[in-house]
Amino acid sequence: MAAIPGDESDARMTAELGRRISALRKDKGLTLVALAARTDLSQPFLSQIERGRARPSMPSLHRLASALGTTTPALLSGGVRGNGSAAEVDSATVSLVRVDQGSMAAQSNGQVKSLVVGERSMYPLEFVTSVTEFEDYYEHPGAEFIYVISGHLEVDLADDGIHLIGAGDTLYFAGGVRHRWRIVGVWPARLLVTQLGTDDASQNIASEHM
Template structure:
């Protein structure tokens, strides 16, 4: 998955007409680290993935699910109308504090992800243009929606918030939280679009 994700990031960067140095400046990540990511030799953290997605004019779920049709074994069926991802398929990012797995591949109107997370401290706020829906499968979570308050959710609970709402989360309790998170899709800008920016909150 690390190499596949790196190739995806490299292809998007080139499609957008960005050098590695320019992408490094937009994401505030080092150029050597970006080079390692693109070659599949380093795993980006979720905050780094968020920065990369924003700088490339896409979303983190879209980066994970991949916009390329029929690449590798990410899905059994992958066409304009259907994406069938078996339990042993799909793109996954694994880190020390959990993992995220894309549950569809290709460009879609929505991006469901399975998160297993044990993040116990709030990280930086994240913001994206699409709406987000969280369903807690197991564990307990505190979701900080900035001026919209902090909400504690547990198994069976759901939380929806509109695009543009700053948010972050942390696990409450001893066990990791397992979540189904769905973000609405956004169309990635064409290479000719000039106003691709990264928002740091």
């Protein structure tokens, strides 16, 4: 049976993320056993991730990023230049990511894709989410901006209120604001989420969205 192009690109993205995690682990001098202990993830599961045979969930990716001394958006976007890069153009000044490139991770009832490669001053992410119940709050030092492409989303900003947003609506909140979300209705929500990142022109601030 012929391979489905979407499946092929997903497989490439998963493999690229696995190679990145493996390279960072080795740079840190960590064994799979040590990384498993730091993340509370099983060694066989980590091995599957590094070989591109399993895609980590967003909570698992968050644990991996923390254990490897980086952030979730940076881990997703930190592609390898040259052969096997996750972008068509990945230079110090330009990142061009085609539709079948980039890195993806699973989340509860959905997925997230990085829309840039490399260390950048901002990290735009594309979320497709079907989460219907609020999960735990997340908090990070960098500001975040949400643009709803389709669907409806209820965003709980803790002390800053609960906000219902739909297609075309935007929501910005500063770093340090606790937040979580869930969809409203039966259809998934598709979102453009941009988080503050790091490069030579910015402070060492980045964020993980969970």
